[in-house]
Amino acid sequence: MSVVGVDFGTLNTVIAVARNRGVDVITNEVSNRATPSLVGFGPKSRYLGEPAKTQEISNLKNTVGSLKRLAGRTLNDPDVQIEQQFVSAPLVDIGGQVGAEVTYLGKKEKYTSTQLVSMFLSKVKATASAELKLPVSDLVMSVPAWFTDVQRRALFDAAEIAGLKLLRLMNDTTAAALGYGITKTDLPTAEEKPKRVAFIDIGHSNYSCSIVEFKKGELAVKSTAYDRHFGGRDFDKALVDHFAAEFKEKYKIDIKTNPKAVVRVAAAAEKLKKILSANQQAPINIESLMNDVDVQSMMKREELEALVEPLLKRAHVPLEEALAQAKLNKEDIDVIELVGGCTRVPALKERIQQFFGKNLSFTLNQDEAIARGCAFSCAILSPVFRVRDFAIHDIVNYPIEFTWEKSPDIPDEDTSLTVFNKGNVMPSTKILTFYRKETFNLEAKYAEPDLLPGKINPWIGQFSVKNVKADANDDFMICKLKARLNLHGILNVESGYFVEDMEVEEPIPEEKDAEKKDGDKKDPNAMDTDDKPKTRKVKKQVRKGDLPIVSATSSLDQSKKEAAAEQESSMIMEDKLVADTEDKKNELETYIYDMRNKIDDTYADFASEDEKTKLKAKLEASEDWLYDEGEDATKAVYVQKMDEIRAVAGPIAQRYFDKVEKEREAQRQADEAEAQRKKEMAEAARAAALAQEEASSKKDEEMPDAETVKPDEVTEPESK
Missing domain, CATH: 3.90.640.10 (ATPase, substrate binding domain, subdomain 4)
Structure with missing residues (x-):
């Protein structure tokens, strides 16, 4: 199973994978560590990533960028009008969603922003699969913290169309924080003061600042502020x-x-x-x-x-907002960590350093930190890898409220409630209680539309609670609904059920010995009795059954997703066929030049003059066809042309290869004979050495031991 993290950027996308020894950033087909976030359309196929960048200038009207910033938007959104300055293809309205009109396969086509993102994610999937040599299905992807429910759902739909399963949509700065914290071994313990780090991410189009508190094994985002048009x-x-x-x-x-x-x-x-x-x-x-x-x-x-x-002059604004939301001062921040390519601008670094009055930190890779954090998150969520436990507590960036129809039986009922406040921990679950006698609807929306990017509709979804009815006494049904803001930042009413107030018996907890009266002390001489524990009757709400919920959100219908996925699959097959055809064309061209060079050189001694003439004529005819009529031939035709040349050149090439093979066989036999000769010589040398050693040993055994002469036995000769 693959573990992939993707930093989906406005300009470039970085893909990281978790391996047994850590996290690696993978390269694409031209060995770049970042892939251009572009989708282009041509007369024969699509251009995704690097090919789209290569042909961008010559194919402007059919090349689409800013994919991430178009997701989940409408054409009349002022933010989309800003994006049109950076997108070469004309943007159009497609069923209420922004899209692009391009010329593909010679026809005018319109594709929604969700489809365009899914096309690029197919490229990401193929790049990761080629590197890992494994099928890729699960991934964690980064998004700006200011993305709303509709934008996040659009990315989910795009991933599903591309055949990918998003394990988590992670805020950019949170991903950077995870990559920073999970490798640190010196974080403070739960009892100590947390380490506070300001993560400042300034990329191609977006400026974000998050204040994050670290303790051993966990991070908690305290605030996030941003400037959506600064990069x-x-x-x-x-x-x-x-x-x-x-x-x-x-x-x-x-x-x-x-x-x-x-x-x-x-x-x-x-x-x-x-x-x-x-x-x-x-x-x-x-x-x-x-x-x-x-x-x-x-x-x-x-x-x-x-x-x-x-x-x-605007550089300090997100920093001030982040500190204010976290209720902290500049002095409370321990580290200022910068990521994003734009943080290399000296004037920008200088302004940020002046604001905090302390040195900046660049311990993370500015271009790859977010992708690495996403890969760590994917590894944590994957059962395949064992990763150090690290809890992530992100926050809600926009307050969410629920509104509902007033019950005719409760005239003074409030009809709205802010369920998730800005700054609440995410993911989060809330239980909503309603007293109803019939089916009812409730609606979720953002409580402060002015905080949302551009003119995004604050509506999130509508939820209809079914099978609600009064009981036999015409009393209200007590309905409980489970509303959840999940780890992706997407809201759903996940389930509903009804309860009844019932009297139940529960045991009374025994009093502690210290609280017992002296008179209640047990007589040691008394017999033990099997007393039943004391109980009391209490009123409790007991779950009695489920309530079906019908949801209407901005997510695509399943049928539309399936149709888009089928279309994407056919486009992938078309791209593959075109690529294979181009490969066969190049192979034919290379074969013609290669054979033309060899016929008068390598193969000269293996062909008669008649064979050479025929082959040269065939090569010339094939070359003329290739450049005159063969520009747009099919794969089968290129293969056929190659086979025709091989039919003429085959016998010549075979004679050459037979000779080469004979020479190789002769060389192999000579090498084997030489090896055998060396082996025999080595064995003879070893035998001679062994015999010499044995002879020397035998001679030593036959020699008598020398007598030992003591020093005092030596005498001088007598004088004459």
Whole structure:
């Protein structure tokens, strides 16, 4: 079973997998650790991820980005109108949901944002499967903390269409916090003061700040604040606007009238911004930008900072809001941990450091921390891996209230209640009690619509409670409903049941010895009796049966999901067929060039002149066909053309391979003979050495022992 964490970003997506030795970020088909979050459409197939990025400039009107920020939105949402500035394809309304109109397989098609996300998740699934060499089904995916119920449900639907099971939708900063805390061995114990860390995530389009308290084995999010329109792309846009004005004055070209020129300048501006993060100045050069005009310019870091000053002035706002919600001061924060690519901008780091008045921390990988946290979460939820227990307590970001129909039998009944307040721990379950004599409906919605992003409808869902009726005495049925805000941040009324007030007997707890009176002490001489425990009658609510609940939410109907999944499967098969066809075409082209080189070189001695002439003629004819008529042939035709060449070249190649095989066999036999010779020589040497050793040993045994002469027995010779 695979354990996959996905940081689904506006610009790029990072995929991490849990392995026995930890968490690894996997690379895609071109060995990049981040995959562009793009979906493109062409005359033959789709382009997902890297291929979509490669053909983006030449296929602008059929390429869709900002997938995450379109999910669960409507076309008239002001946030969607902002996204249109960053999405090349035209956005349209599809049944109340925003989507894109593109040309696919030569026809105009419309796809909802949910379908577009599912297409990209299919790519994520394929990339992870190719790396792991296992089928991928379960994953944990990150989302911004400000995502609402409808946006989260849209991602769930997209994952299901792509054949994936989302184990958890995790807030970005919470995922970063998990990746930070689960590896720490020095966290304070339950009795000690918690470690407070501010996680600041500034990515391509979004700025979030969460205050998190850590104790051994757990984290608790105390607050989360955000700026939904603050990120790297806003810095890029400031640069594009600046250079558009400069090029208009300097080169008399207006790039705003040419979408391709704007995209090329945006790509150059992004590179310039990155260079200026490490250097004081950087050049920008674009060849043939527009009307065959080459452009160039130079920018200093101070100029960039002046351009983005309006953005930098907003940098402190989420920080102040997060501290206020957590009811903490700057001095209470122990560590300020930064993640997200935009946190590399020196001016931004400087503003954040000035705000807190202490050094910033960069212990996490800024681009991969969230994906790693998601992979850890997936490993925790998976039964396959044994991971250190780590509890995650996230919070509700928008207050949720329930409203219901007033009962005619209860004229003064309140008809609304805020069930989940902002800042409540999530996941969370609440039991709602109603007194009713007939079926009734209740509705869930966000209590403060002004807090929601853009113009998202505050409505969450409607729930109809069935089989409610008065009892035999025409009294109310006591209905209990279980409302749950789950770990994904999605609300449901999960179950309903009814209870009755009944008298039941329960044992009276015995008094403690210290509380007993002296007169109640047991006589040691008295006989033991089997006294029954004392009981009392109390009124309790006893569950008597279930109540069916019919839910209406923003999730797609099962039939629509199945239809979309079937369509996605057919598109995947179409993409695969096109890829296989392209492979066969390339294989044919390579084979023609390879054979043309070999016929006068490697195979020259193995073919007659007649065979060479025939093969050269066949190769030339095949090449002419390939570049004239064979551009759009089917896979079967390319295979057939390859077989035709092989029919002519086969006997020649076979003769060459037979000779090579004979040479290999002869070489193998020679190697074996040489090995045998060396083996025999080694054995002979060992035998000779052994014989010499035995002879030496025998000679030592035959020699008499030398007499021992004591020193005092030595005498001088007598003098004459």
